[in-house]
Amino acid sequence: MASASTNDIEFRSVTKNYGVVTAVTDINLTVPKGAFLALLGPSGCGKTTCLRMIGGFEQPSEGAVLIDGREMNGVPAYRRPVNMVFQHYALFPHFNVEQNVAYGLKQMRPKIAAKEIDRRVAEALEMVRLGGFAKRRIHEMSGGQQQRVALARAIVNRPSVLLLDEPLAALDKKLRSAMQIELQTLQRDLGITFVLVTHDQEEALSMADVVCVMSAGRIRQLGSPQEVYDRPVDLFVADFVGKTNRIAAAMEADGTTLRLADGSAIASGKRLASGDVIAALRPEAIHLTRKAAPSGTSFKGTVTHRIFLGSSAEYAVSVPGLGDFLITADRRSMNESDLVEPGEEVFLGFDPAAIHVFPASNA
């Protein structure tokens, strides 16, 4: 079927209510063909509802969801060209691995020849590296293996869109990073659109090429992982995607000078109307030094905590008049004296251009 649209998925003013509760409000979103989109947000932000509306498990209360340019309102899940990898895999316990993977192909009309089904099932299992597991029972498989079966069961149907509902949440950390790489490779090889729902910002940033940050049923920001991280549109995004130091400040009448609580002034990289503002600064944008830098902006403070992370360390530094700062510092050598000790006096240096300024009311 030649497709009419270059977009695989489109949300047109979609609102979803459950009784009096509104899950998502006026969502407008287009996902181009072959994209890897991550819907990112805290629980209850409406990301899963959006995914379920694409899958056909929920219908929008207002607006329309389009797949491949076709409006999908009222179309049940079993007539949609999308497949989903469920959070808890939802494998059929009374079928073996092969039967699970073949299930979708067996439902297709016109019927697919048994030989062709066998070939495609074997190919899909090979693709998720479960070649020798065709006859295994589901309960004989580990969590990671079950997750691969769920993946194979979805991609074997060659859907236009693959939906992934927190697919890695139940895996341990090592397996999770391995699967992140595998999913990315799989998406490039298959060339189909992936929509991933996650509350884990690291997962979203590392896998997706478009990140959609949601909160309270609305889209806060849509952009590449770099855009979302480096240029958050508001304080919520700055806080949720990565860690952020918030500094209360006042913007002077000139719109570029920030007056901090301790009386010092710094030049803002961004113009903003005067008034109370919050300046946001990433932990890795701050350099810790034992001696004051000859030039540039810096604060003086005392280290209160240190968390050693191996290749880097996180410090909590208390700055009189400004509060506590979180700083991530990479280690530059194997020398232990690199590590600043709690109780030491340090200087916090940063490039004013790294500061993001948001109106204080926008929290």
Next chain:
Amino acid sequence: MRALVTFVYLFLYTPIALVVLFSFNAGRNASEFTGFSTQWYGRALSNTFLMEALRNSLIIAVTSAALAAVFGTMAAIGMERLGARTRAIFDGLFAAAIVVPGVVIGIATLVALVEVFGFINPVIAALWPGDQPPKLALGYGSIIAAHGLFTMALVTMIVKARIASLGRDIVEASSDLYATPFTTFRQIVLPQIIPSILAGFLLAFTFSFDDFIIAFFVAGSKTTLPIYVFASIRRGVTPEINAIATMVLVASLVLIFIARFLMRERTTTN
């Protein structure tokens, strides 16, 4: 404490053990054991009244349990789709059907049936073209209806618990993989709830087969096995009765063990 527990169990099981023991008594006297014999089993099995009652009981138990299994399963599946509040009401009603005393169910069913028959029979008579219109009366139908109704609640409870343990996920997954609701039911849901439906059927069967109270009220002129036993016991306890009781006991135990096994088997492999 241990003595108390022992006493309770003795109190519970001694009478049953005695019934079983005396069913093998060679003599007729129920107070002394005079030797081993299976003659009372032979007598029981060649007693035509008894065999008639057994046949009635089997027909009623199989039919009512089958109806209960079908409609109970349908109710369990239907209730899945109700809203939380409506479902709570239905849950309560089903639980009530199980805890209401048999004597109440018996009287209520009898009164209801008599009222309905009293209303319907003249209507049929007026509409019937021939001379002898059929008359609805108490009998197989009324016992099957009464048993089927309350054992259906039992089946619903058992099947509903199983469906709840399956979760919505696999139903949605099946739907996501292009299966129509009917295919999903046949290929995904049914294979996994079949053991609980069978378990429900067997429990319903034993309930109906053993029931005296409800059957006593609505049986009309029909005699079921428990009614026969009750009637003949008024003429004195014979070793023949002991033999019947032992056979019923063994059959019921076997069915209940199978039902328990079916209910447990799938829940552990999930």
